Amino acid sequence: MPTVILTGPPVPGSPLADELRSLGFDVRPATGPEEAAAALARVPADQRVCVVDSGFVGHVHALRLALTDPRFDACAVTGALAVQPGARPALDRAVAAAGTAGGGTTGAPDAATAGTATASGAPAVATGPGLRVPYADCLADAVEAAGTAVQRPELGTLVATVPATPAERAEAAAAVASVDDEAVRLRTAVKSRDGFFTTFCVSPYSRYIARWCARRGLTPNQVTTASLITALIAAGCAATGDRWGYVAAGVLLLVSFVLDCTDGQLARYSLQYSTMGAWLDATFDRAKEYSFYAGLALGAARNGDDVWALALGAMILMTCRHVVDFAFNEANHDATANTSPTAALSDKLDSVGWTVWLRRMIILPIGERWAMIAVLTALTTPRTVFYALLVGCAFGALYTTAGRVLRSLTRKARRTARAAQALADLTDSGPPAELAARLVGRMAPGAGITAAVIGSAALLWTAWAYDFGSRQVIIAAVFYVLLAGAAVARPLTGALDWLVPPVFRAAEYTTVLILAAKADVPGALPAAFGLIAAVAYHHYDTVYRIRGGTGAPPHWLVRTVGGHDGRVLLTVVLAAVLARDAFPVALTATAVFVALVVLVESIRFWVSSGAPAVHDEGEPA
Numbered sequence: 001m002p003t004v005i006l007t008g009p010p011v012p013g014s015p016l017a018d019e020l021r022s023l024g025f026d027v028r029p030a031t032g033p034e035e036a037a038a039a040l041a042r043v044p045a046d047q048r049v050c051v052v053d054s055g056f057v058g059h060v061h062a063l064r065l066a067l068t069d070p071r072f073d074a075c076a077v078t079g080a081l082a083v084q085p086g087a088r089p090a091l092d093r094a095v096a097a098a099g100t101a102g103g104g105t106t107g108a109p110d111a112a113t114a115g116t117a118t119a120s121g122a123p124a125v126a127t128g129p130g131l132r133v134p135y136a137d138c139l140a141d142a143v144e145a146a147g148t149a150v151q152r153p154e155l156g157t158l159v160a161t162v163p164a165t166p167a168e169r170a171e172a173a174a175a176v177a178s179v180d181d182e183a184v185r186l187r188t189a190v191k192s193r194d195g196f197f198t199t200f201c202v203s204p205y206s207r208y209i210a211r212w213c214a215r216r217g218l219t220p221n222q223v224t225t226a227s228l229i230t231a232l233i234a235a236g237c238a239a240t241g242d243r244w245g246y247v248a249a250g251v252l253l254l255v256s257f258v259l260d261c262t263d264g265q266l267a268r269y270s271l272q273y274s275t276m277g278a279w280l281d282a283t284f285d286r287a288k289e290y291s292f293y294a295g296l297a298l299g300a301a302r303n304g305d306d307v308w309a310l311a312l313g314a315m316i317l318m319t320c321r322h323v324v325d326f327a328f329n330e331a332n333h334d335a336t337a338n339t340s341p342t343a344a345l346s347d348k349l350d351s352v353g354w355t356v357w358l359r360r361m362i363i364l365p366i367g368e369r370w371a372m373i374a375v376l377t378a379l380t381t382p383r384t385v386f387y388a389l390l391v392g393c394a395f396g397a398l399y400t401t402a403g404r405v406l407r408s409l410t411r412k413a414r415r416t417a418r419a420a421q422a423l424a425d426l427t428d429s430g431p432p433a434e435l436a437a438r439l440v441g442r443m444a445p446g447a448g449i450t451a452a453v454i455g456s457a458a459l460l461w462t463a464w465a466y467d468f469g470s471r472q473v474i475i476a477a478v479f480y481v482l483l484a485g486a487a488v489a490r491p492l493t494g495a496l497d498w499l500v501p502p503v504f505r506a507a508e509y510t511t512v513l514i515l516a517a518k519a520d521v522p523g524a525l526p527a528a529f530g531l532i533a534a535v536a537y538h539h540y541d542t543v544y545r546i547r548g549g550t551g552a553p554p555h556w557l558v559r560t561v562g563g564h565d566g567r568v569l570l571t572v573v574l575a576a577v578l579a580r581d582a583f584p585v586a587l588t589a590t591a592v593f594v595a596l597v598v599l600v601e602s603i604r605f606w607v608s609s610g611a612p613a614v615h616d617e618g619e620p621a
Contacts, residue, residue: 003025003026003028003039003042003043005027005028005029005030005036005039005040005051006020006027006028006029006030006052006054008053008054008055008135009054010054011054011055011169014054014055014057016052016054016056019060019063020052020063020067022060023060023063023064023067023068024068025050025067033095033098033135036095036135037095037096037098040091040092040095041092045085045088046085047085048067048082048083048084048085049082049083049088049091050066050067050080050081050082050083051080051081051082051083051091051135051136051139051140052067052079052080052081052136053079053080053134053135053136053137053162055079055134055162055163055169056078056079056080056160056161056162057159057161057162057163057169057172057173057176058077058078058079058158058159058160058161058172058176059158059159059160059176059179059181059184060181061158061181061184061185062077062080062155062158062159062160063077063080063160064271065077065153065155065158065271066080066081066082066153066160067080067082068082068271069082069151069153069271069273070084070271070273070274071151071273072084072149072150072151073086073087073148073149074087074090074091074140074143074144074148074149074150074151075150075151075152075153076136076137076140076150076151076152077152077153077155077160078134078137078160078161078162079134079136079137079160079161079162080136080160081136081137081139081140081143081150083143086148087143087148090142090143090146090147090148091139091143093142093146094138094139094142094143094146095139097142098135098138098139098142134162137162156184156188157179157184158179158181158184159172159175159176159179185269186207186208186211186269187207188268189207189210189211189265189266189268189269190203190207190265190268191264194365194367195360195361195365195366195367195368196357196360196361196367196368197361197367197368197371198261198365198366198367201367201371202257202258202261202367203261203265206258206261206262206265207265207269209258209262209265210262210265210266210269211269213262213266214266214269214270218266219266219272219277220263220264220266220267220272220274220277220281221263221274221276221277221280223259223262223263223266224259224260224263224277224280224281224284225280226259227256227257227259227260227262227263227284227288228256228284228287228288230252230255230256230259231252231253231256231287231288231289231291231292232288232291233252234248234249234250234252234253234256234292234295235249235291235292235294235295235296236295237249237252237295238292238295238296238298238299238377238382239294239295239296239298239299239302240299240302241298241299241300241301241302241303242299245299246299246377246378247378249292249295249374249377249378250373250374250375250376250377250378250379251374251378253292253370253373253374253377254370254371254374256288257366257367257370257371257374260284260285260288263277263281264281275606275607275608276606276607278544278548278606279544279602279606279607282540282541282544283537283540283541283544285366286318286319286536286537286540287537289318289370290315290533290536292373293311293314293315293386293529294311294526294529296311296377296382296385296386297310297311297382297526297529299382300381300382300383305381305382305383306525307382307383307386308525308526308529309513309517309525310383310386310387310390311386311529312513312516312525312528312529312532313386313390313513314386314389314390314393315529315532315533315536316506316509316510316513316532317389317390317393317394317397318393319505319509319532319536319539319540320397320502320505320506320509321393321396321397321400322540322543323426323501323502323505323539323543324397324400324401324404324499324502325400326426326501326543326546326547327423327426327498327499327500327501327502328404328408328498330419330422330423330426330498330546330547331415331419331422331423331492331497331498332415332419332498333418333419333422362395362396362399363396363399363400364392364393364395364396369389369392369393372388372389372392373385373389376388404498405496405499408495408496408498409495409496411495415492415493415497417491419493420491420492420493420497421491422546423492423497423498423500423501424488424491424492425542425546425551425552426501426539426542426543426546426552427484427487427488427492427500427501427504427564428501428504428538428539428542428558428563428564429484429485429488429558429563429564429565430558430559430561430562430563430564430565430566430567431559431562431563431566432481432484432485432563432565432566432569433481433484433485433488433563433564433565433566434485434563435485436481436482436483436484436485436486436565437485437486437488437489438485438489439482439485440482440485440486440489447483447486447487447489447490448487448490448492448494448496448497448500449487449494449496449497449499449500449503450487451483451484451486451487452483452484452487452499452500452503452504453499453503454483455479455480455481455482455483455484455487455507456480456503456504456506456507458476458479458480459473459476459477459479459480459507459511459568460507460510460511460514461476462475462476463476463511463514463515463518463572464514467518468515468518468519468520468575468580469575469576469577469580470576471576473515473572473575473576474572474573474576476572477511477568477569477572477573478569480507480565480568481565481568481569484504484564484565485565487500488500504564505539505564507564507568508535508564508567508568509532509535509536511568511571511572512528512531512532512571512587513525513528513532515528515571515572515575515583516528516583516584516587519575519580519583519584520580521580521581521583521584522584523584523588524580524583524584524587526584527583527584527585527587527588527591528587530587530588530591530595531587531588531590531591531594533591534591534592534594534595534598535561535567535594537595537598537599537602538553538561538594538598538602541553541598541602545605550605553601553602553605554601557597557598557601560597561593561594561597561598567590567594570590571587571590574586574587574590
């Protein structure tokens with residue numbers, strides 16, 4: 001059972017013990033470092049341990065940020081330290097050292113106060129006033145010196161301090177009273193870099209929905225699931241093909257987006273981060289949007305308008321655009337230098353207020369995109385929706401990609417081995433490309449983006465120019481595999497090598513689209529939509545695992561689903577050897593196989609204890 005241990009003499013009139021209890025902790029006494037060490041030793045090793053100074057003065061939300069955030073092994077503010085099981089050995093060594101050193105420069109406590117056990121699962125220890133350095137701060141420094149990263153949340157206007165004198169204590173109490181803790185908590189529940197529509201049309205009220213949910217015990221995962229269900233109902237309404245269905249679909253899609261904003265705000269408001277939440281939040285947005293595309297295509301088909309190719313094109317464009325974002329960010333995540341004049345110009349433009357919002361809007365982020373889809377769905381036709389999507393998203397993709405290319409060409413930075421490995425994982429190379437890398441790699445060292453572009457362009461041109469099932473397309477696919485191997489035969493450390501993963505995504509997805517369109521049989525394009533959706537899920541899953549710091553999916557999974565090169569070869573061969581009427585069946589079977597294998601492994605990973613709890617941060621207080 002979680003425990004809070006307050007060490008040091010109690011401060012008359014201090015609300016600290018009650019505040020800790022309100023956060024789910026009870027209070028347990030400990031006098032001096034020896035008693036504190038003994039109290040900590042009685043706390044099970046699989047529970048969070050928190051160390052708080054009994055002279056602490058600050059906001060409850062500052063304590064909440066330090067003591068209850070599940071994402072970090074160790075977290076601290078002045079006078080408070082929280083340690084999860086992963087950092088417990090470092091804390092135990094720090095406590096033992098403090099007890100040995102006594103009350104000298106180590107900041108060991110000179111007395112202790114009261115406590116019991118709580119319902120949150122995390123004990124806490126607090127030290128007394130009058131010390132040169134608060135005991136909790138000494139322990140935090142020692143834990144960090146032992147090699148464990150200690151997260152120190154940005155408090156902004158929030159107060160967290162350990163006053164040394166009554167006058168300082170009165171001053172700190174006045175500072176606490178001057179800042180509305182709840183207002184800060186609501187403000188920091190909102191992400192600081194959202195789009196214009198989200199910032200001004202949703203967040204002003206969705207944060208209050210998040211607070212309403214928190215006070216009723218709802219979890220972010222429940223809100224995320226409600227958002228998904230709402231979006232699926234919206235897709236079903238769109239699939240009716242009736243005007244009332246389109247209007248209802250547009251309204252429900254906006255409701256789904258409000259809930260989508262609310263789940264993250266609820267997670268930040270109540271610090272309810274979880275591995276399952278990271279997975280749901282990372283994947284459900286794409287599931288909602290792409291399901292809505294399918295609903296629009298079904299609705300259009302009821303009215304005799306076949307827009308499956310447009311729906312598939314929109315999904316391909318969005319996925320490739322996201323891969324560009326992910327690959328560029330991973331390539332430059334830990335770059336050792338950045339002297340790009342393009343980046344300097346971007347920073348200068350961001351210093352002018354109106355350009356920030358303009359630049360965020362023109363790339364059509366999710367808020368603006370979903371608002372546009374909802375309004376056009378209600379007022380126009382699915383074909384119009386997809387035309388607007390393709391034009392808007394193509395412009396946004398070209399704008400962002402061009403800027404990143406210029407940054408990459410003009411910056412002087414050395415790409416790290418970690419970044420090169422992340423790019424290699426994002427390429428999703430299968431057994432054929434691995435074999436090709438061994439065969440041709442030495443003949444084409446550092447081929448990178450050049451080989452990827454040549455192989456992809458040749459494949460796409462051949463698939464477009466020749467008839468369905470022609471041998472030339474098979475030859476082009478083999479050529480594509482050879483160059484795909486050459487592209488990854490050496491570490492992807494070139495200036496533009498971050499483009500290799502999105503080029504491969506575009507080549508694979510577009511090849512499937514072209515072949516399905518050229519098959520010209522019923523069901524081919526919907527089957528292709530299902531296959532690309534399953535493969536795209538695999539690619540998004542890879543991205544979010546890498547972003548969470550756990551690395552790419554296991555290599556057996558990539559080999560089992562063939563890699564991008566293996567799937568291209570398979571699709572091209574199926575088109576050549578099967579009758580046209582059998583091609584949709586083959587695509588459907590491939591889609592089901594990929595979806596089953598990827599989903600089972602993905603669910604196993606994200607519900608495991610090793611998955612990361614990753615969420616976007618809110619605005620600094």
